Amino acid sequence: MSIQLAEKAKNAWDKMITRLEGWLDALIVNLPNLIIAIVVFSLSLILSKYISRLVLKVLKKSKLQPSMRNLISKIVSIMIVLLGLFLILGILNLSKTLNTVLAGAGVAGLAVGLALQGALANTYSGIVLSYIKNIKFGDWVTTNGYEGEVVDIDLRAVTLKEVDNNLVYIPNKLVVEKPIKNHSITDQSRVIVNCGVGYGSDLRKVRDIVVQVIVDNFDYVNKAEDVIFLYREFGDSSINFETRFWINSKSGLEVAKAKTEAIILIKDAFDENGINIPFPIRTMNFPEVLKIEQK
Template sequence: MESTITEAFNNLITKLQGWLNAVIQNIPNLILAIVVMVASYFIATYIKKLVLKLVSHKVKQQSIANMIAKISAVVIVMAGLFLSLGILNLSKMLTSLLAGAGVAGLAIGLALQGTLSNTFAGIVISFRKRIQIGNWVETSGYSGEVIDVNLKEFVLKEADNHIVIIPNKTILENPLKNYSLANKMRVFINCGVGYESDLEQVKDLTQKTIANAFSDVKSAEDVEFYYTEFGDSSINYLCRFWINTSDLLEKKRVKTKAIIEIKKAYDKAGINIPFPIRTLEFNNKLSFDEAILDNQYSNN
């Protein structure tokens, strides 16, 4: 029994001496690995500040800029970690870490597929110069001002002050109309006048009225006027002109003012804008029996 304990104790001493010798032999590598890790930390801090400064000039969303800066810092630290493990000749541990990171990354990616899609879509949208905060856009059936683009969602404020939150992935995969990119917008007005109207007079009066109402319209010739059809009760026309604005709400205000001014001008000139009328006649001379027969005939 005593010999067994002595043998075990000697084995332990031998093992500890082997570890001590291994540590002493690898002290230079250990010091170098520590230096690499510390250097990678400071380099990552500097890279984070530099990336944040550069990205902030391109991306107005601070949350996305911070995320990109943090990702760059993590990449630098991970590179320092793998380099340190290589210096310590821990290739098996390095391989295990890489394999574990791959499996964990796959599991996390499958679990957070929707979230990651929105995150990367938000990053892509933030770098698009044609989509900026403050733009008036229309997408996915909604129209409003862009008030925020973060890592998860695209936020619009509609004309009625309602807030619409749309996933970034939806914005990236669907068409988007940006009204703020152009500095000019065209206003369309559809109307009709009575068949008894002087069509040349209607055309000239409409063009002059719009030209006098808006400073953006230099002359009556800048107002396009086209008769489109002979309607049921009116001769219909299309009138359109350009205004210097990129605001959709301003376009609606201009259209409202144009309709008001055209109505005033037509009333003053005696031009009729027809509307559907239903006429009921009560002077029918048919007898009661004939009316019943007619009703039964129509039902059959």
């Protein structure tokens, strides 16, 4: 029994030695290819960094968002490194491994694509938004029920900073599919003020007072013709009107401030001239003789 175990151990040892010698021979034979592969990999890393910086420098001349410029440069860098890895597999005569990797990548890519449909849609939408000239960092926009300044556009979402300084992250897909209003395209913004006066008011006098208040207090309004004054309807408790004028600003916040100032000034002018801004009231008619029964 001991002799048989000794023979098995000796056979196993001989096989291991033979295998190691084969590996050593293969290493010596493929040593030049291994050195070339290391050199190619090092060059691919260096080249990826250089080309990434070059692409970023070129993209700075475009109108792409900064986040997208960095992303594109990184993608180019990764592609160069992957190309270097494929060359290394070819140098080391690992073509079968290369085919296996490519086949596995195809299957994995299909599975990932099906699992991440929403994320991929946002990524594609983010690329689309980066090429749209009418939306960029610093613009004041309204979309999907939110209004604010565009502070970032990446592959996932558009980030808006609202008036209250809170950040809203809107998925790119929703921004692309839904209407978007950009308040910063032109150098001017329109201010609209709605109000109402009592039925006993002199409507011509009301119009003249409101127009004069706007002309006297807003620099961009030079004459009465620059102010649009419209009576809109006979309301339940008041005759309602709308006043429109322009200010020299792109910011939605500045529009809100101008509207606030206009409301204050119009209210002060109405108080000085005895013009009433009524609040909703209800009139109740009682018979001339009102009987009160006591129990």
